[in-house]
Amino acid sequence: MTIKLSYEIGKNDFAKAGTASSSIKKVLRQLGISADLIRRVAVATYEAEMNIVIHSDGGNIILQVIPEKIQITALDRGPGIADIDMAMKEGYSTAPEEVREMGFGAGMGLPNMKRCADEFSITSSLGNPTELIIVFNI
């Protein structure tokens, strides 16, 4: 069983935000993945999706299911993260005020993703795309 699905995420597209995560959740449910694991994948994917909406110039969320593993890749088109160590700190956020008023930008996205995942990696630098790879063992 190998599945690969890609979802386009638009910059500042709050109206559609969450669609990719909801769709991925439905796919995993159809595959008979356990409820607890689906929940962890859904939380991490939603955080990654919101990060692309809020912070990037747009990008993609890619779901890959291979035997034993689920991988979520979040790849954007920049502008990159200046200080990854700071970005990983709980409570640190560069989100603008209007986004915070919506209840986002609490500085919990990346730490939440890492907590949900079995493996987590982030590659980024200023002026370049950011790539998150989030792996879950089935």
Place this chain on the structure above:
Amino acid sequence: MLRVNTLVEKLQLEVVAGADGLEKEVKGMYVGDLLSWVMANIRNGNCWITIQTHVNVIAVALLGEASCIIIPEKAEIDEATIEKANIENIPLLRSPLSAYELALQFGKLDSDGNQ
């Protein structure tokens, strides 16, 4: 078992949208407006009270598997949120009471053996 429609009746909630989901089972309550925090901590079946009324609350409720959303203090709700709640069958409820008052009433209902 406590269902959303019982909650609507006992707490005198206004059903703003998602009436098709009123048969859902309610298991506990969660109160929060910081969406990442809610996502990380809400539990399956929770009735979620939030003052956030934009469309993204529906995605959070869906992914967090909330049974329903209650908007307290008669806050105004975006049209897009109402549409999305109807599409996803998430009961979107509203009350003139505060989150605290709603939680108190819910607590009584829950401890009365869900009657």
